[in-house]
Amino acid sequence: SQKIEQNSEALNIQEGKTATLTCNYTNYSPAYLQWYRQDPGRGPVFLLLIRENEKEKRKERLKVTFDTTLKQSLFHITASQPADSATYLCALDLAGNNRKLIWGLGTSLAVNP
Amino acid sequence: GAGVSQSPSNKVTEKGKDVELRCDPISGHTALYWYRQSLGQGLEFLIYFQGNSAPDKSGLPSDRFSAERTGGSVSTLTIQRTQQEDSAVYLCASSLAASGQETQYFGPGTRLLVL
Known part of the structure; x- marks a missing residue:
């Protein structure tokens, strides 16, 4: 079955x-x-999109990689700050029907001062 | 203009009552999505609308759930005969088009509590 982890x-x-x-x-x-980033009590906010033919995408302190062989994306925040503390969600388009996204459960990040 | 808005922000209801949740998408966005997020869980897709096409209702958990979008803008999600397991945050999002490459813009959500 299809799964995002x-x-x-x-x-x-x-x-x-x-x-x-x-x-x-x-x-x-x-x-x-x-x-996407989600703060408590708020809706998710878009951060970055990467296409299957792109290996890496950067935006300020953020970097995303996409390895279609490993079936994995890594999301990096460099020089992290306490304000980066949030839950981060990844979402994929559904193969054969890319009109909607399938969402991961998210990872909670806490940056300690 | 303004972002996606949802109302009410919080709703407490008794089991068995009907509730209506409203979403105002960003002007000009043709796609509108409804999701449900339970405490500590991920986003569960419920339904999406794209322009004048028939909505994709594949995520609606039961026939107690329905949604409509009037005039290609405002959407209402209705839950009939609410159950305690319906308690969750209901999120609405809009995008320029229904596509995996489009950014989804989310509203703040409606927190529903069924007693």
């Missing part, structure tokens, strides 16, 4: 370090993969 355990890191979050998927062949 993100680190289930919360990630705690020290301010200034690089946070790396993982999104693994099985039995999908997505054309696009998106990362």
Whole structure:
């Protein structure tokens, strides 16, 4: 069956370090993969989109990689700050019907000052 | 203009009552999605609308759930005969089009509690 997995355990890191979050998927062949941030009590907010033919995408302190062979995306936050503390969600388009996204459960990140 | 808005922000109801949740998407966005998020869980797709096409209702959990979108803009999600397991945050999102490459813009959600 199709599955998306993100680190289930919360990630705690020290301010200034690089946070790396993982999104693994099985039995999908997505054309696009998106990362969103969700703060408590709020809806998700879009961060980055990466296409299947792109290996890496950057935006300020954020970097996303997409390995279609490993079926994995890594999301990096460099020089992390306490304000980066949130839950991060990955989402894939559904192969054969890319009109909607399938969402991971999210990984909670806490950046400690 | 403004982002996606949802109302009410919170709703407490008694088991068996009907509830209506409203979503105002971003102007010009042709696609509108409804999701449900239970505590500590991921986003569960419920339904999406794309322009004048028939909605994709494949995520609706039972026939107690229905949604409509009037005039290609505002949408209402209706839950009839609410059950305690319906308690969750209901999120609405809109995008320029229904596509995996389009950004989805989310509203703040409606927190539904069924007693």
